[in-house]
Amino acid sequence: MPAVACPIPGCEYVTDDLDAAIVAALIIAHTTTHTPGAKVDRVNRPVISAAGTSEEWEYFCLDGSTTSMPQS
Numbered sequence: 786m787p788a789v790a791c792p793i794p795g796c797e798y799v800t801d802d803l804d805a806a807i808v809a810a811l812i813i814a815h816t817t818t819h820t821p822g823a824k825v826d827r828v829n830r831p832v833i834s835a836a837g838t839s840e841e842w843e844y845f846c847l848d849g850s851t852t853s854m855p856q857s
């Protein structure tokens with residue numbers, strides 16, 4: 786059986802050219818790494834509190850999430 790690539794878009798995992806049963810097992814085992822909540826932390830957007838430092842604000846702006854200080 787030819788090598789099989791991970792079906793997840795953007796993932797470059799590819800199995801070796803092995804027996805079909807082994808390839809299937811490898812793909813199944815690998816795709817569990819894409820399962821939300823399994824072992825991967827949820828990606829959170831940056832959160833800035835009103836007490837945040839100027840350094841945090843600079844980082845937040847560079848991230849493109851906001852371009853100005855909130856009006857409070």
Ligand SMILES: [Zn+2]
Nearest residue numbers: 791793796798
């Ligand atoms: Zn993958």
